[in-house]
Amino acid sequence: MRSTRKAVIDIGSNTIRLVVYDGLPRAPMPIYNEKSRVALGACLAGDGVINSATMKKALAALGRFETLARAMKVDTLRVVATAATREAKNGQQLVEGAAALGIRVEVLDGETEATAAGLGVISDNPHANGYVGDLGGGSLELIRVADGKLHERVSLPLGTLRQEALKGKTTKQITQMLRQEIAVLKGEDGFPYEPNLPFYMIGGSWRSFARLHMHDAGYPLTILSNYQIPPDAPTRLMPLINDEAALAQTKVIASARMAALPGATALLAAVVRLLEPRELVTSVYGLREGLLFDQLSDAERREDPLIAATRFEGERLARFPFHGDALADWIAPVFAGQSDGDARLCRAACLLSDSVWNVNPEYRADHALDLALDGNWPGVVASDRAIIAAALWTVHAGKRTLPEMLANLAKPGALAQAVIWGLAIRLAQRLDGGTGRALSDSRIEGDDAILRLRLSGQATRLRSNSVQRRLQALAEALGYGRSEIVTG
The missing domain is CATH 3.30.420.40 (ATPase, nucleotide binding domain)
Known part of the structure; x- marks a missing residue:
């Protein structure tokens, strides 16, 4: 690549x-x-x-x-x-x-700026269906996105350096001002107001607001990308944000951002009142990423950004000729009934499964966990990161208990499923030493009671007690009564 x-x-x-x-x-x-x-x-x-x-x-x-x-x-x-x-x-x-x-x-121009901001969010979330808001110093862009496309968009002369227009106004009054500004530019019916959709926030001041919310909520990560915030948060945090001394004591907001935060939050509260979103989503993708996305071919745009990113990193960090996709295909029959979303995260785990072998063996599981949770992965929310982390932890830690923090980010059932992915990957890595050479001459399959590993060709020589133990661990996790290795 x-x-x-x-x-x-x-x-x-x-x-x-x-x-x-x-x-x-x-x-x-x-x-x-x-x-x-x-x-x-x-x-x-x-x-x-x-x-x-x-x-x-x-x-x-x-x-x-x-x-x-x-x-x-x-x-x-x-x-x-x-x-x-x-x-x-x-x-x-x-x-x-x-x-x-x-x-x-x-x-x-304003139209092009709004277009780039909208494309930035789509580049990160191809299936985004909601609104994008890009708050800069001089303007606020609002864009309706759906089905990987941009729809109505508007650029308003309201930014963090133009806060005088907001002073002394209530949330209701700022909302009316927004509606009037949009009507002047687009006509009374030229911009849609559809409730209960996500609102993707772009801009340094709104990212600062997200950091403050993380602090207030005791959130276990500091990853801003796709961080989800309830829509009542701007109103709820307004007293803290307007108390300069209390805000400084949090040590969360950079001093250069503090002066702009009250106005940015008041504007966000008004946007919430105007659009009635079901959640606020922090986007670290914006105008710059949108400009890059705009240069891609249609085929490149259709690629899943998470799979593209994990495939690139997996190949870059792997010990042997890269076979992450072949590994995902090899374990797929065991999980044939899972959703497309689960299959996507499972593939991402497979693509990254050989990425921490340069680390001391005692710390590989920890580094794999950090890679999944802290990596610069597009197109994922915190629960997705935790699910991939659970799989990679299991690959390198075996049956060791998952770190407690993962339970704060994803549901128990999803984490349990990810552990089984990890056990399947762990089996494949022991079978051929992580080279991928045996995948074409082997397969795993199960009936009502037995999970079987079938070996043919050169792979018949790879049978071992340790392979049998890992097969049995996978069988038990999947609920099979027993397991067996079949050769020939």
């Missing part, structure tokens, strides 16, 4: 950020991320002119980031600017200054 290295420089209203991605096009993995807090959008709340000091700082950041990207030998570099640059009276001066440095800047 050929990896590609791509970079995006995003000239936003609050920050200018460089992100460099590596890996497969369908599942780009950030390998470098740096931002410069320039606050170009401060002019939007004033005279609309980017002052000379800010302009100089912005151009210096662009020069540094472009130089870094080239040093990292990226295959492609795209430089885009959003609300602050397109709305500033002298935004073109920034574009021309960058051009003098040999840097071409694309100034995105």
Whole structure:
């Protein structure tokens, strides 16, 4: 699998950020991320002119980031600017200054910015059916997504640097303001309001809100990607967020984000009142990832991002010629009745099952657990991570009890099923030493009472007591009375 290295420089209203991605096009993995807090959008709340000091700082950041990207030998570099640059009276001066440095800047209009944000969420969650909200310093984009496609979208002049418009207003009043702004741009019936759908949140201030909610809820992970929040949370946490001293004591919110958080939360509460979502979902995929996704072929877009990412990492880290997909196919007959969603997570576990062998044997199970829980995996929620972790833990820890934290993230039945996947993978790895060479000459099958491992060809020479023990462990977990190895 050929990896590609791509970079995006995003000239936003609050920050200018460089992100460099590596890996497969369908599942780009950030390998470098740096931002410069320039606050170009401060002019939007004033005279609309980017002052000379800010302009100089912005151009210096662009020069540094472009130089870094080239040093990292990226295959492609795209430089885009959003609300602050397109709305500033002298935004073109920034574009021309960058051009003098040999840097071409694309100034995105509101429609294109909203499109990129929506595609970012779809790249992470291909089956997303709900709304996307991207809150930046200068604008708020709202996009309806369903069936892997973008539908109605709107860009509103409301951002974290334009909080004056929100001061002194109730949630109801801000909701009415949102509805009126949308009606002006799209007409009275030009934007749908469908309740009980997820709302995907993009933007640094809303990610800060999610971190605060994690802290408040005692959540066991710090992974923001697809973190799910109940819709009443903005209203419930508002008193804490408006108490600057209490907020600082949590030590959760970066000082640079604290001033913007009350307005961002008030706006989020109004969005909840407007759209009536069933849950809020934190997205770490947004405009930059959407720009990359937009460049993919239709075939690449149809790939499952989780499977693409785990396949790439599994091949990169495996000891022997990669056979993760063949392993998934080998154990599949034992789990023929499972759902497509379960089969997907099972395959991901198979693809990653040979990824921690460079670790001391005493710690392989722990590292496998961390790989599943903390890895940069797209298209999964916390329970999915826990289920994959349970399978990988079992591969390397055998019958050792699962870590307690997994029970806080996924249901007992799902974890129990994942343990059985792990036992099946563990059997395959013992059968041929993890090489995959015996998979084509063997199969596992069961009737009402017996689980059988059938060996043929060269695989008949691989029978052993340890293989029998692992087969029996799998049989007991599946509820079979006994197991046997059949050769010939």
